[in-house]
Amino acid sequence: MPEAKKKLKLALYWAASCGGCDIAVLDIDEKILTVAELADIVLWPVALDFKYKDVEALADQSVDVCLFNGAVRNSEQRELAELLRQKSKVMVAFGACACFGGIPALANQFDRESIFRRVYDTTPSTDNPGRVRPQTKLSVPQGDLHLPEFYNAVYKLDDVVEVDYYIPGCPPPPELVWEAITAIVEGKLPPKGSTLAGERSLCHTCKRKKEDKKVTAFHRVHEFVPDPEKCLLEQGIICSGPVTREGCGERCLNANMPCRGCFGPTPEALEHGASMLSAAATLVEGKEEAELAEVLDGIVDPLGTFYRFTLADSLLRIRNKSLGLEEKAEEGEEAAS
Amino acid sequence: MTQAGSPKSQAAAGEGWEPKVVAFLCNWCSYTGADLAGISRLKYPANLRIIRVMCSGRVSPAFVLKAFHEGADGVLVGGCHPGDCHYLEGNYKTLKRKLVFERLLEQFGIEPGRFRLEWISGGEGDKFARVAEELVKTVRELGPLGSTAERLGRADGLALRAEGGGGNA
Numbered sequence: 292m293p294e295a296k297k298k299l300k301l302a303l304y305w306a307a308s309c310g311g312c313d314i315a316v317l318d319i320d321e322k323i324l325t326v327a328e329l330a331d332i333v334l335w336p337v338a339l340d341f342k343y344k345d346v347e348a349l350a351d352q353s354v355d356v357c358l359f360n361g362a363v364r365n366s367e368q369r370e371l372a373e374l375l376r377q378k379s380k381v382m383v384a385f386g387a388c389a390c391f392g393g394i395p396a397l398a399n400q401f402d403r404e405s406i407f408r409r410v411y412d413t414t415p416s417t418d419n420p421g422r423v424r425p426q427t428k429l430s431v432p433q434g435d436l437h438l439p440e441f442y443n444a445v446y447k448l449d450d451v452v453e454v455d456y457y458i459p460g461c462p463p464p465p466e467l468v469w470e471a472i473t474a475i476v477e478g479k480l481p482p483k484g485s486t487l488a489g490e491r492s493l494c495h496t497c498k499r500k501k502e503d504k505k506v507t508a509f510h511r512v513h514e515f516v517p518d519p520e521k522c523l524l525e526q527g528i529i530c531s532g533p534v535t536r537e538g539c540g541e542r543c544l545n546a547n548m549p550c551r552g553c554f555g556p557t558p559e560a561l562e563h564g565a566s567m568l569s570a571a572a573t574l575v576e577g578k579e580e581a582e583l584a585e586v587l588d589g590i591v592d593p594l595g596t597f598y599r600f601t602l603a604d605s606l607l608r609i610r611n612k613s614l615g616l617e618e619k620a621e622e623g624e625e626a627a628s
Numbered sequence: 629m630t631q632a633g634s635p636k637s638q639a640a641a642g643e644g645w646e647p648k649v650v651a652f653l654c655n656w657c658s659y660t661g662a663d664l665a666g667i668s669r670l671k672y673p674a675n676l677r678i679i680r681v682m683c684s685g686r687v688s689p690a691f692v693l694k695a696f697h698e699g700a701d702g703v704l705v706g707g708c709h710p711g712d713c714h715y716l717e718g719n720y721k722t723l724k725r726k727l728v729f730e731r732l733l734e735q736f737g738i739e740p741g742r743f744r745l746e747w748i749s750g751g752e753g754d755k756f757a758r759v760a761e762e763l764v765k766t767v768r769e770l771g772p773l774g775s776t777a778e779r780l781g782r783a784d785g786l787a788l789r790a791e792g793g794g795g796n797a
């Protein structure tokens with residue numbers, strides 16, 4: 292009995308996520324066996340059959356670490372975030388969605404009603420003559436049934452609970468995951484609030500040749516095969532390297548693809564998207580407004596491009612409604628008919 | 629009661645509301661222009677909060693977003709006329725950003741009239757007064773925008789942690 296070293300208690304949870312973050316944990320390969328040796332897993336919906344009530348039954352602060360992936364899109368995810376925060380000594384925002392909202396937060400360009408309308412009414416494949424929509428409560432003879440409330444906006448984890456560490460990435464690379472697990476096991480974690488990745492920009496570690504070239508046209512990745520030796524941005528491909536935190540091992544650049552920014556902003560970037568917008572736009576040469584506009588119109592969808600992973604971490608966060616949401620016109624037509 | 633909400637109700641909620649407009653003006657031209665408007669006793673609305681910067685090129689789009697985030701209803705960026713920037717190319721940088729930034733703002737649902745970039749020289753006190761007048765008028769017609777915290781609060785009413793930029797700030 293006195294011999295047995297106390298095992299760590301570990302919880303893993305997925306909220307609004309694609310599942311990739313959970314796969315990233317498994318991608319540490321055979322080291323997962325070491326994790327199993329060192330830690331008792333108390334919750335891992337993707338892999339193990341625990342119930343929420345098992346977590347509720349745990350004593351407060353009895354879980355050593357919770358790796359929480361996914362953004363907060365509905366009330367269930369928020370409740371679980373709060374519950375796991377209460378039960379855990381260390382809360383880790385795991386992956387881009389938990390850290391900054393990630394891809395799900397791009398839905399902050401729409402509200403609940405326009406999302407529901409699209410999903411339950413207007414997609415070409417929708418067959419929903421009864422116009423059924425998810426309800427938070429349904430009364431049937433047997434009793435009341437409840438569903439979580441779908442929010443108008445997507446939130447990042449630290450909007451709703453205190454977060455101790457951030458592990459960015461879509462998904463976080465296995466090396467980083469393993470480093471973090473080792474640091475946790477050895478009790479060698481940096482000060483609370485730290486991001487467990489690099490401090491500089493990705494351009495710092497990028498080995499592509501930079502020639503201080505100006506851009507005369509922007510290209511999207513499917514339109515153009517860039518020179519694998521040269522800086523992508525200087526070839527007119529939007530690469531978020533200048534404003535994005537290093538630490539991913541340059542995964543995309545190695546595949547001759549630009550950085551989309553999944554590691555989030557560097558510590559000194561004022562705002563990830565706006566800073567990248569500025570970096571890209573000022574690369575264009577010229578002084579005539581009409582000519583400049585022609586080149587800069589090549590940057591399509593600035594919001595989706597520059598805030599691909601960080602909309603829930605941005606200054607404006609959600610679309611202002613007064614200008615109307617995309618499907619408003621359609622709604623008007625339908626109301627009229 | 630919910631049925632009774634007319635389009636007017638929002639305007640009613642903003643009664644007594646005065647537009648807040650942040651103006652980033654470059655030291656060498658536009659700020660001097662604003663100063664001249666003052667000295668010449670030209671009338672312009674008191675809704676402007678002027679922030680003097682060394683060059684319009686210093687005004688990162690993030691500054692403008694920050695102003696909206698904090699609750700500005702409109703933002704003006706003023707710089708020297710093309711060719712006149714004290715730092716030679718600063719205002720061309722501003723122009724390039726604007727061409728993408730305006731489209732970004734629209735994607736954020738910020739009406740075009742809320743943001744303006746204008747070239748105002750040190751001698752154009754009258755232009756400064758006119759632009760200020762027009763901008764405030766447009767913003768007044770558009771109504772209050774609301775800070776990010778207010779807009780998030782309206783979306784779901786969650787008590788967000790302050791650092792999250794949210795509702796209880």
Ligand code: SF4
Nearest residue numbers: 494497522523530532
């Ligand atoms: S912009 Fe992209 S390709 Fe260019 S140096 Fe930076 S990370 Fe490398």
Ligand code: SF4
Nearest residue numbers: 539543550551552553
């Ligand atoms: S290159 Fe950029 S988008 Fe790709 S993995 Fe790295 S940080 Fe993420």
Ligand code: FES
Nearest residue numbers: 654683707708718
């Ligand atoms: S100094 Fe006025 S725009 Fe640069």
